[in-house]
Amino acid sequence: MHRIYDLDRFGIVCIEDFNAGAMENKGLTTYNVSCILAHKDSSTDGRFKHVNSVIGHEYFHNWSGNRVTLRDWFEITLKEGFTNLREQLFSEHCYSETVERISEVNFLKSYQFPEDSSPLAHSIRPETIESVDNLYTVTVYEKGAEVIRMMKTILGDELFVKGTDHYFSKFDGKAVTSEDFREALSEASGIDLSQFRVWYEQKGTPSLEVVKNYYCKEKNAYIIVVKQIVPEQDNEKKMPYPIPIKFNLVGVESKKDLVPKSEEILLLKDFEQEFVIKGINENGVLSFLRDFSAPVSVKDFLSKEEILHLFKYDSNLYQKWEAVQRVFRDEIIRAYKSKAKQVTLEEDTKKCLECLVDTVDDYEYLAMALSLPTFQMRIRRVLTEMLEQTLSPGVREIAASCQIKL
Numbered sequence: 001m002h003r004i005y006d007l008d009r010f011g012i013v014c015i016e017d018f019n020a021g022a023m024e025n026k027g028l029t030t031y032n033v034s035c036i037l038a039h040k041d042s043s044t045d046g047r048f049k050h051v052n053s054v055i056g057h058e059y060f061h062n063w064s065g066n067r068v069t070l071r072d073w074f075e076i077t078l079k080e081g082f083t084n085l086r087e088q089l090f091s092e093h094c095y096s097e098t099v100e101r102i103s104e105v106n107f108l109k110s111y112q113f114p115e116d117s118s119p120l121a122h123s124i125r126p127e128t129i130e131s132v133d134n135l136y137t138v139t140v141y142e143k144g145a146e147v148i149r150m151m152k153t154i155l156g157d158e159l160f161v162k163g164t165d166h167y168f169s170k171f172d173g174k175a176v177t178s179e180d181f182r183e184a185l186s187e188a189s190g191i192d193l194s195q196f197r198v199w200y201e202q203k204g205t206p207s208l209e210v211v212k213n214y215y216c217k218e219k220n221a222y223i224i225v226v227k228q229i230v231p232e233q234d235n236e237k238k239m240p241y242p243i244p245i246k247f248n249l250v251g252v253e254s255k256k257d258l259v260p261k262s263e264e265i266l267l268l269k270d271f272e273q274e275f276v277i278k279g280i281n282e283n284g285v286l287s288f289l290r291d292f293s294a295p296v297s298v299k300d301f302l303s304k305e306e307i308l309h310l311f312k313y314d315s316n317l318y319q320k321w322e323a324v325q326r327v328f329r330d331e332i333i334r335a336y337k338s339k340a341k342q343v344t345l346e347e348d349t350k351k352c353l354e355c356l357v358d359t360v361d362d363y364e365y366l367a368m369a370l371s372l373p374t375f376q377m378r379i380r381r382v383l384t385e386m387l388e389q390t391l392s393p394g395v396r397e398i399a400a401s402c403q404i405k406l
């Protein structure tokens with residue numbers, strides 16, 4: 001069902017001195033000038049897109065925030081995470097779905113992941129605060145959106161829309177909680193989402209490790225064993241997260257996806273789980289966590305040949321971009337280690353890049369794929385590891401006493 005705006009007039013006010021981006025007051029949304037004014041002579045394409053998404057965000061709040069509101073401030077991710085997701089889906093609908101997804105992931109990894117691994121780490125629904133202002137964080141907004149996106153991935157588009165329609169009509173005019181939201185989705189879909197409470201209670205970015213992945217010819221099956229590592233929590237014991245992993249196998253011979261689209265999701269619920277993919281008639285390269293289906297980090301497990309195989313043949317454009325970025329990152333590290341003054345790409349990398357330019361005609365995507373990985377996203381972790389090896393124990397001790405994570 002479409003979410004119809006219920007007033008005769010949609011009023012907006014634009015303010016030069018406003019200490020936020022925008023605010024969804026019912027009937028009169030407030031905008032910082034930077035989030036609503038753009039001109040073709042002075043604004044970039046990115047600025048126009050930003051204005052479009054901020055207007056969408058405040059408009060969507062009419063339902064997710066205003067008509068169905070929050071029981072208390074701690075529930076803020078219920079309106080901000082959810083509205084952020086609705087804004088993202090709106091932008092994916094208006095522009096290139098893959099380009100938008102890449103931008104969202106870039107932002108999350110560049111700003112939310114560092115917050116999640118710092119002393120400021122908090123769950124998307126914190127239990128204590130010094131001030132309400134402290135609730136407006138990238139974790140509450142961006143990770144909050146990712147958590148609801150994972151529920152959408154598990155339900156599928158149709159059941160997710162059915163579930164959110166049920167939520168809006170059941171709680172119209174009420175002040176509710178994240179549990180109410182999850183229960184409404186479960187009631188409408190028949191799918192139990194109760195384990196998702198872990199995402200609301202635990203802090204830090206979980207990481208995934210592919211412990212085993214191999215093709216078993218005798219059984220016509222591909223076996224994947226995945227482990228999740230949950231960061232340290234303040235007191236209570238660590239619980240495993242429910243993690244939807246979108247994946248496929250890109251045939252070594254056929255170069256095609258070997259798993260039907262309807263079976264592309266693995267649901268990891270335990271600390272370690274084995275998945276047996278049946279009906280596989282050839283070996284394939286594991287294309288893991290397609291479209292970044294969960295806000296987690298993944299330990300590198302593919303060889304250079306496998307990465308280049310995905311670079312060339314992966315049908316998932318998000319994954320292809322991941323492969324290109326990984327190749328760039330490895331080239332930069334290689335140059336750094338050999339103290340080279342400039343990075344010279346290896347021949348097979350060059351061929352792959354030429355192939356990418358020849359086969360993809362979305363220029364915005366190409367520009368993104370050919371950009372070097374951001375410092376925060378790709379290189380920081382690896383360089384930090386390398387740096388750590390060169391530091392004396394004394395320096396490490398001082399860093400630890402200042403709560404600086406090396």
Ligand SMILES: [Zn+2]
Pocket residue numbers: 057061079080083
């Ligand atoms: Zn908002």
